[in-house]
Amino acid sequence: VPFTQKTRLSNEEISRFSRQLLVPEIGVQGQLKLRNASVLVVGAGGLGAPAVMYLAAAGIGRIGIIDYDVVEASNLQRQIIHDESRVGMLKSESAKQTVSKLSSLCECTAYNILIDSSNAMDVIKKWDYVVDATDNVATRYLLNDCCIFRNKPLISGSALRMDGQLTVYNLEGGPCYRCIFPKPPPPETVTNCSDGGVLGVVPGIIGCLQALEVVKIVTGIGASLSQKLLIFDATTMSFRTIRLRGRTPSCAVCGPHPTITKPIDYVQFCGAGPDDKAHNINIL
Amino acid sequence: VPFTQKTRLSNEEISRFSRQLLVPEIGVQGQLKLRNASVLVVGAGGLGAPAVMYLAAAGIGRIGIIDYDVVEASNLQRQIIHDESRVGMLKSESAKQTVSKLSSLCECTAYNILIDSSNAMDVIKKWDYVVDATDNVATRYLLNDCCIFRNKPLISGSALRMDGQLTVYNLEGGPCYRCIFPKPPPPETVTNCSDGGVLGVVPGIIGCLQALEVVKIVTGIGASLSQKLLIFDATTMSFRTIRLRGRTPSCAVCGPHPTITKPIDYVQFCGAGPDDKAHNINIL
Amino acid sequence: MPLSITLEFSGGMELLFNNEKRKQVTLPDSFAPGTATLKDLLPWVRDNLLTERAELFMQDDTVRPGILVLINETDWELEGELEYKIQDGDVIVFISTLHGG
């Protein structure tokens, strides 16, 4: 059944979202846009947990959650969408349960899949916006390329130790991930949360900021971080916003003469994959 | 029964908090300090929700939650510690239930009280740190004064519409709220979330940052926002940190010649109280 | 040469100033570089830029309680408050403190 777009808020919605209707930048029209929007969150881990919860709370009409892992006790230090009773449960299912409890107004789809070249194009086409809350380089290139092919804005966050980063790709002619990073980093230089650790609230902050960027894009306030990168250093509590290059004409996916026009083998491209458990245990 | 201080982490704690033990700034010693710390969060609303959840997730040993209100549907747009099934339940109880599910390692106390001059001194003395996640001027002055009298650091956040503010009072000789604001604002200039609205994820971000400041103070990384004020504008995604004055010698509570040495009548002082429902409906 | 400064309004203060968060202004010649102070600036801002009730911005000769003034990212109390001498290029911010949660 297709999701019916609404042109009016119900009385229940008006009462439920009254605090947002009062915000001049949102109002009734903004709340309707949130209600009619669909957002795919890839990764129900440290970033995805707050992003999903605040998007559902804000009144986003449809949320998709992709994860293929199960909840482990060591996740709970940062993944507040899960709890102790969910240890051993699929993360996508656990996240969906939390959304169902938070809001009966949100239609939530759980994808218990490892997103890869074989399925990403099909999944992404069903959603308006994609939140990159993943934990590995291969999936980040995969999401970037498919968001270019399907023309979806990509709200991309990352966190490690006491650091966080956030940007928006492929919005209104802005650059994509490959424009900035045409080549993947050597696998031995990539540290994940499993190896490097992370202070739990750091992805919490970045995930919240991802949700905020989505709300701003959906409601027409506009993204602040297209062609910009927010760099957060929790040690010094410093937030720095830097200006990034625009679209790169030579970009292999978003340039005028793309050399990549469909998903490739990202594990080979990056020299490491999302299921590279030697390096990537319980990272999301 | 007094809370027993630990000198070693259990195997369960080592496994549970492994991602934080790997962070050089935290490590085993930092995690032990979190375990042995107690934090009182005043207000289980938009700020308190993420603050409590991330503090519990991070391994704070004891958390106290004060709120006297009940959960309403219009709270759920930002207060992600509650859910639809909790509508009508006391917020302090609902928050405690969420903490219990998140972590059996956290000892949580719910105070279903309206904190005021008659009880604040007794409650605050039992805790190491106080998080101001309230919604009204009178309670902010009350917490400030009692934190001076009891010598507790006060991690103070606030949010409205698309704006947020955060600072730390009374830490290592830093200023208190009255040093900066000796006189309360005229009541007619004070807007709360009920009147002015708030985008839900804005207090989410500030509450996360409050939890981060607590973690940094407890572990010895140090506060970044003592004698500084962080100002967040969600519309432009700008974070600005400004330098505040130090302790003011003429301060009525923290100066060398205080004129106020015990809690006063804050409702009279501010011309408005926390239970001033004409202005303050469902704000926390 | 007249003084040019930037005024910013934050935390809801912008609602008193036609919802503008940032405004560059050139002060009239009566503001002499080296002598004009914030004490002179406040009534000028009130009389020339404020679009709401004056008492929401000023009380007596200073800002009303609950407004924090920043001079180039620093609490004005550290810069002399009303006695601070305005310099060309200064960024003066008026912040309304928030109490919601």
Next chain:
Amino acid sequence: MPLSITLEFSGGMELLFNNEKRKQVTLPDSFAPGTATLKDLLPWVRDNLLTERAELFMQDDTVRPGILVLINETDWELEGELEYKIQDGDVIVFISTLHGG
């Protein structure tokens, strides 16, 4: 006069530089103002400041993939990348991009 610049390391890059996040350096006389470029700076940083394996910082004559260079808060690609001419007081930031979540 020799060039003085500030180097900053973020996102884990500091782990390659003795865990220092910020370092002010005065470049040797071989760095002539007006002609010295980032192409000259990178090997100097590698040879004088790097405390870990060189290949984690450079590949060929530029930074390895996954490192973003900022010149005064701007992506170096907008400033000429390796050809950018170093100016006194520049702040050059090396950021390792993060992939965790």
